[in-house]
Amino acid sequence: MNPAAVRHADFPGGRVSARLLRDGSAQPDACVALLHGLGESERVWEPLARHLPAGLRLWSFELPWDAADGSDWTVEAAPAVWLERALDLAGCRPRILIAHSYAANALLDLLCAGTGALDPAALVLFSPFYRSSSAEFDWPAISHYLNDFTEVLYAGIQAQARPRDPDLAQAMAERVRDRIGVYGWLAYFTLFTATPRLDLDKLRAPCLVIGGETDTASYPRDCRALARALPDARVEVIGGGGHFTMLEDPLRAAALISRFLEESGLAPVPTHPLAENR
Secondary structure (H helix, E strand, O other), X not given: OOHHHEEEEEEOOEEXXXXXXXXXXXXXXXXXXXXXXXXXXHHHHHHHHOOOOOOOEEEEEEOHHHOOOOOOHHHHOOHHHHHHHHHOOOOOOOOEEEEEOHHHHHXXXXXXXXXXXXXXXXXXXXXXXXXXXXXXXXXXXXXXXXXXXXXXXHHHHHHHOOOOOHHHHHHHHHHHHHHHHHHHHHHHHHHHHOHHHOOHHHOOOOEEXXXXXXXXXXXXXXXXXXXXXXXXXXXXXXXXXXXXXXXXXXXXXXXXXXXXXXXXXXXXXXXXXXXXXX
């Protein structure tokens, strides 16, 4: 890869970077941003990227909530600000935005605020967190998302690194949890609890919400509720998938995205047979 295709910017509290995974079409509607979730690396997108339509220009972004440098990013700037800082590094203004988990919520927060320069042509949200009513945030819900937080990180390590030793995977998950820290978890849960107040009517771009059938963090029912609340959205729940469907079944996830973009008039690619529901 050409070193010029990797760009960095340092700020108090953290660093953002952009990496050009594939130099496809220069058309604005073919420029794609891949945004990772909390405690993850931008490399989580590599398996999916291999199967996306060849004409797409793919940029993946490293965001400070990878927690490589701790949680100072949480007090220096809002997640929406970090997103804008990262997206500014791309060689084009991405109009197809693909985000996972925490980044999906940061993106929703940015777009619903209507203060940024983003003009998305399409959104793909993997395992976003959503509740339609503040009444759904009760003490058992808080207990679940706090006390089972390490289990979600464990699932991500299993999906990406595939360690053979469960004890090693558990130790890795705990190290990631400790790097994220209390402030990182609070930043995530603050975005989550704000979802009932999102002005989703502002999101006029077509949206694909992708969930996993066995996900116990972003439940399929929550993905469906978000799709119903958006003006132009559809939902796909991948059978047997968990919180990391882009890693667990990248071929199927890419097929769903390809079909969605084709039907939205954004990618002239044939519908992949795996895009059909099982």
